[in-house]
Amino acid sequence: MSLPIYLIGARGCGKTTVGEALSRALGYAFRDTDHHLQLSTQRSVAQIVAQEGWEGFRARETESLKAVTAPATVIATGGGMVLAEHNRRFMREQGRVIWLSAPSHILAQRLESQPEAAQRPTLTGRPIAEEMGDILRERAHLYRDAAHHEVNAMQAPDRVIDDILQSLSLARAS
Numbered sequence: 001m002s003l004p005i006y007l008i009g010a011r012g013c014g015k016t017t018v019g020e021a022l023s024r025a026l027g028y029a030f031r032d033t034d035h036h037l038q039l040s041t042q043r044s045v046a047q048i049v050a051q052e053g054w055e056g057f058r059a060r061e062t063e064s065l066k067a068v069t070a071p072a073t074v075i076a077t078g079g080g081m082v083l084a085e086h087n088r089r090f091m092r093e094q095g096r097v098i099w100l101s102a103p104s105h106i107l108a109q110r111l112e113s114q115p116e117a118a119q120r121p122t123l124t125g126r127p128i129a130e131e132m133g134d135i136l137r138e139r140a141h142l143y144r145d146a147a148h149h150e151v152n153a154m155q156a157p158d159r160v161i162d163d164i165l166q167s168l169s170l171a172r173a174s
């Protein structure tokens, strides 16, 4: 049985972009916990947070994580999935966990050019470059703890995929 592959990391590291391409390379299904939430609630992340607060969103994303978990599936998580210890444990028990790691200035550059405000309401109220620095300082140890492998996410998506496949000893299906 092919275990699910979870992609974790901060906003802008490429979980959604790389995850979709990785699933095609492997012939796996692709799921994204935020997309699942949006479809099941018919609301954006920003709308859920406005109506239920971050606490409400975090409870829903845990449900989303369980709902999308299946064999032979690449799962792009939201950047805050690792905040809850039970999510970190669940991912490590169910599959293989990959941390797409990049410094905060790279993440901020990507987010400034594609802000996607409905998907990424502010976490701290601070400007993006400062927010990403704060978030990485707060979460880096959680990404490290949760991950089976850390991959350099500053590279082009195809190179990121090659590194993930190599770390998992998997080959492209096509």
Ligand SMILES: Nc1ncnc2c1ncn2[C@@H]1O[C@H](COP(=O)(O)OP(=O)(O)O)[C@@H](O)[C@H]1O
Residues within 6 Å of the ligand: 009, 010, 011, 012, 013, 014, 015, 016, 017, 018, 076, 110, 111, 114, 153, 154, 155, 156, 157, 160
């Ligand atoms: N490896 C990469 N190199 C350059 N740009 C990237 C890379 N991965 C993602 N991006 C860009 O960064 C932005 C955020 O990517 P996304 O996949 O939504 O990240 P995440 O799901 O981790 O928040 C998008 O504009 C995407 O095109």
Ligand SMILES: O=C(O)C1=C[C@@H](OP(=O)(O)O)[C@@H](O)[C@H](O)C1
Residues within 6 Å of the ligand: 009, 010, 011, 012, 015, 016, 034, 045, 077, 078, 079, 080, 081, 119, 120, 121, 123
């Ligand atoms: O880092 C975070 O706390 C979040 C990241 C977002 O996902 P992406 O990492 O895919 O942008 C989304 O889940 C939500 O806005 C919260």
Ligand SMILES: [Mg+2]
Residues within 6 Å of the ligand: 015, 016, 017, 032, 034, 076, 077, 078
């Ligand atoms: Mg994403």
